[in-house]
Amino acid sequence: MVLSSSEVFGAFDRAWVNTAHQGPLPRAAAEAARASVEDKLDPRRIPEEAFFEVPRMLRGTLGRLVGADPAEIVLGNSTTYGLDLLAHGLHLRDGDEVLLVEGDFPASIYPWLPLQRRGVSLRRVPAASGALQPEDLQAALTDRTRVVCTSWVFSFTGHTADVPALVDVCRDHGDITFVLNGSQAVGARPTDVHELGIDALVSCGFKWLCGPYATGFAWLRPELTQSLDYEQGYWLAQVDEIANPPAQYELRDDLRAAAYDVFCTANLSTYPAWERAVAVLLDIGLDQVQRHDQLLVDQLIEGLPTGWRLRSPASGPERSTLVFVEPEHPDTVDRALVRLDTAGVDAGERTGMVRLSPHIHNITEDMDRTLAALAR
Ligand SMILES: Cc1ncc(COP(=O)(O)O)c(C=O)c1O
Numbered sequence: 001m002v003l004s005s006s007e008v009f010g011a012f013d014r015a016w017v018n019t020a021h022q023g024p025l026p027r028a029a030a031e032a033a034r035a036s037v038e039d040k041l042d043p044r045r046i047p048e049e050a051f052f053e054v055p056r057m058l059r060g061t062l063g064r065l066v067g068a069d070p071a072e073i074v075l076g077n078s079t080t081y082g083l084d085l086l087a088h089g090l091h092l093r094d095g096d097e098v099l100l101v102e103g104d105f106p107a108s109i110y111p112w113l114p115l116q117r118r119g120v121s122l123r124r125v126p127a128a129s130g131a132l133q134p135e136d137l138q139a140a141l142t143d144r145t146r147v148v149c150t151s152w153v154f155s156f157t158g159h160t161a162d163v164p165a166l167v168d169v170c171r172d173h174g175d176i177t178f179v180l181n182g183s184q185a186v187g188a189r190p191t192d193v194h195e196l197g198i199d200a201l202v203s204c205g206f207k208w209l210c211g212p213y214a215t216g217f218a219w220l221r222p223e224l225t226q227s228l229d230y231e232q233g234y235w236l237a238q239v240d241e242i243a244n245p246p247a248q249y250e251l252r253d254d255l256r257a258a259a260y261d262v263f264c265t266a267n268l269s270t271y272p273a274w275e276r277a278v279a280v281l282l283d284i285g286l287d288q289v290q291r292h293d294q295l296l297v298d299q300l301i302e303g304l305p306t307g308w309r310l311r312s313p314a315s316g317p318e319r320s321t322l323v324f325v326e327p328e329h330p331d332t333v334d335r336a337l338v339r340l341d342t343a344g345v346d347a348g349e350r351t352g353m354v355r356l357s358p359h360i361h362n363i364t365e366d367m368d369r370t371l372a373a374l375a376r
Contacts, residue, residue, distance in 0.1 A: 300356055
């Protein structure tokens, strides 16, 4: 059954079918965002405990989301924050090799580029099918490979990588840190970092997790956190209260992943709203969210009008919530996007194709409208 979403997300005239770009805020999250603005208009309303309580709540909720101990969650402002932390904190030296994926989203690539100045070599493994394949990874590994970084769902193809199979290839090979970018997957499917077998998960919070922009997190395997060669001294993470200076200045060694949180971790403008958004998804249940989203994807694929070709996977574990369609001559993507817009449908355009990415806020009528607009 497809959920009725207006209570959770509000009722809109238009259909937002572009979560792969930005997810909409649920009502409860919007309430939290409004409350943050009200508090800031009258700062007496901001209790000092909020500086500790806001990150504590968010870390707990994100831990539940990915099946991890909250103490293993790094709070960030983007996907890049976690990748940058890893690129700088892993002991990578002259001669070491990082494997990336050809065609991956730039956020998975750029954070590693500064390592080249240290003599670390970056190689991009081809992903002709649209996602990194275990046999291609196997063929690319060398005895210098220290890190593999891949998206779970690929932003430009809609293909889902078989993460446990890729991790197995790395484990059979040796000591490799497996870093997964879950930005286009987490929030659209159940996620358990232990079942995936990975070493690190990074994700933004503003797509399938329906949070405000400038949100993101990383989960790090505890041994990985301990081995990071990177220390920061952020005052708010180090103290237990803000009314008095500490008796002595020493970096704490009990912070675990929180030692690497982004500065201004008590981001009162974005984090309370993001926490509520993730809590909404958890309350619905990620199994149910996945079922709902996949029914909408079924509807799009089965109803695709003649004159359109599906370019993302039609079925099976490679399919995601990103549906890529391409017009056959004589239609064009530009004309179709104008028709969609006129019909009140907001879709994306990527690599010369229309990208449709429905999520829990969408209903079957949104897909009907989308298909009708594509048909003309
Ligand atoms: C796979 C993927 N990773 C990351 C991002 C965003 O990166 P960041 O959160 O660092 O802005 C996007 C899209 O914007 C994406 O599609």
